[in-house]
Amino acid sequence: MLNYIKKIKLKNVEIDNNVYLAPMAGVTDIPFRKICRKFGPPGLTYTEMASSKAMEFESSKTEKLLEIMDDERPSVVQIFGSNSKVICNTIEKLNNNEKIDIIDINMGCPAPKLVKNGDGAGLLLDLKNVENIVKEAVKISDKPITVKTRKGFDKNHITAIDVAKICEYNGVSQITIHGRTREEYYLGKADLDIIKKVKDTVSIPVIGNGDIVDVLSAKNMFEYTGCDGIMVARGAQGNPWIFKSILDGKDYIPSKEELYNVMLEHIKYALEYDIKKHATLKLRKHIAWYLKGLEGSTKIKDKINREDDIEKVKEILREYFKIEKT
Numbered sequence: 001m002l003n004y005i006k007k008i009k010l011k012n013v014e015i016d017n018n019v020y021l022a023p024m025a026g027v028t029d030i031p032f033r034k035i036c037r038k039f040g041p042p043g044l045t046y047t048e049m050a051s052s053k054a055m056e057f058e059s060s061k062t063e064k065l066l067e068i069m070d071d072e073r074p075s076v077v078q079i080f081g082s083n084s085k086v087i088c089n090t091i092e093k094l095n096n097n098e099k100i101d102i103i104d105i106n107m108g109c110p111a112p113k114l115v116k117n118g119d120g121a122g123l124l125l126d127l128k129n130v131e132n133i134v135k136e137a138v139k140i141s142d143k144p145i146t147v148k149t150r151k152g153f154d155k156n157h158i159t160a161i162d163v164a165k166i167c168e169y170n171g172v173s174q175i176t177i178h179g180r181t182r183e184e185y186y187l188g189k190a191d192l193d194i195i196k197k198v199k200d201t202v203s204i205p206v207i208g209n210g211d212i213v214d215v216l217s218a219k220n221m222f223e224y225t226g227c228d229g230i231m232v233a234r235g236a237q238g239n240p241w242i243f244k245s246i247l248d249g250k251d252y253i254p255s256k257e258e259l260y261n262v263m264l265e266h267i268k269y270a271l272e273y274d275i276k277k278h279a280t281l282k283l284r285k286h287i288a289w290y291l292k293g294l295e296g297s298t299k300i301k302d303k304i305n306r307e308d309d310i311e312k313v314k315e316i317l318r319e320y321f322k323i324e325k326t
Contacts, residue, residue: 004222005247008043008205008229010144010173013074013101017043018229019218019246021236022209023078023104023148025049025111030069031269032286035262036236037072039252040243043229044076049106052081052090066094074101078148080109082118082129084136095142102173103143105133107163108150110182121182124153127162135170144173148209148231151194154183160194161201168202176207176231186234196225207231213239218246238289260321263290267310280310287313296320 008015021028021036023046033045047066054062068075077100081087087105094100107130109120116122123130137145147167152158160177167175177198179190190210199206208227212218213235221230236242240262245252254262266286270279284305291297300320307313318325 004219006228008174010102010146010205013144015043015074017247018207019243020044020207020229020231021046021243022231022233023047023049023076023106024233024237025109026282027237027285029065029273029282030067031266031273032240033072034069034269035266036240036243039241040247042232042243044074044102045072046076046078046104049078049080049109052079052087053083055079055090055093056086066097066100068097068099070099073099075099076102076104076146078104078106080106080114080119082123082126082133084129084133087133088136088140091137091141091145095140101143102146103137103141104146104148104176105137106148108148108178108182110150110185115182121150121153124150124157124159124163124182127159127166130163131166131170134167134172138171145171146174146176147172148176148178150178150180150182151191152181154181157181158194160198164198164202164204164206168204172204174205174207174228175202176209179208179210192221192224195221195227199226199228205229209233211235212246214242215245215249215251219249238286238292256321257323259290260317260323263287263317264314266290267314271310276310277308280308280313283310283313287317 005017008018019042021042025048028048050062050065066077079090106120107123114120149163151160164175177195179195195208205228207229208221208225209231212230212232241252270283288301304313
């Protein structure tokens with residue numbers, strides 16, 4: 001374990017290590033989080049973000065997004081919204097859920113449908129509302145409140161330092177900074193300088209996010225910015241052992257048998273979690289990520305994307321990896 005790996009404490013919640021799995025819409029459902037927790041494991045795994053407004057209407061689909069596994073502790077749910085009263089109503093509901101340890105508020109999602117409503121990264125154009133939301137959220141929450149945000153909205157609105165100061169002043173327990181603006185989405189390189197500046201400005205834990213794909217990029221984020229922890233997002237897609245790699249300080253490359261078995265395990269979890277039709281569709285992107293860069297994988301991915309029978313998908317994978325039937 002490298003010297004930058006450490007425990008973090010957020011109020012009464014103790015976290016075993018400072019390498020987190022980021023919340024990703026359509027990705028970090030229970031099956032994927034379950035797979036990632038087998039490697040490392042990450043100190044925290046976040047749910048997909050859920051709408052506070054939808055929670056007001058007791059949306060079953062939204063409540064499913066916030067489900068937590070029995071062994072997923074400490075746990076983090078991520079919510080989004082721009083109305084402090086609605087967010088606080090959601091937090092009051094979440095206060096009653098003993099499986100939930102931390103509540104994270106999204107202030108960085110670049111999706112147009114969120115931004116046009118002033119949610120996600122849209123909040124970065126209204127720092128008074130940011131202040132109102134975190135102040136009221138911390139007051140009403142029985143659990144640590146954390147915030148995930150970006151460098152800013154665009155080059156004319158670089159807000160990370162201001163948001164961090166607002167969060168610290170109002171009792172937020174931790175802030176995660178993605179080193180890109182909303183305008184940049186996921187293009188170009190993440191700006192480590194802005195993460196370093198935030199870390200140098202506030203005393204609450206600062207988590208660095210952006211372009212962490214292996215041990216070297218993780219080490220660079222820690223050493224350059226001085227951040228208290230890191231958050232892995234796209235680098236974990238098809239690569240759940242990235243957490244083992246970072247925690248051990250050595251990039252781990254699975255054998256073809258292990259890769260095949262992990263994919264089968266992921267399929268098993270997905271079928272347990274969702275109806276077969278939905279699980280099969282969602283699994284396509286995960287399988288494509290697992291196969292990315294492997295010889296001849298393009299044809300296999302195309303074949304799998306045309307296959308609706310999950311048993312046939314497993315057979316395609318078995319043949320591709322040349323695994324003998326048992």
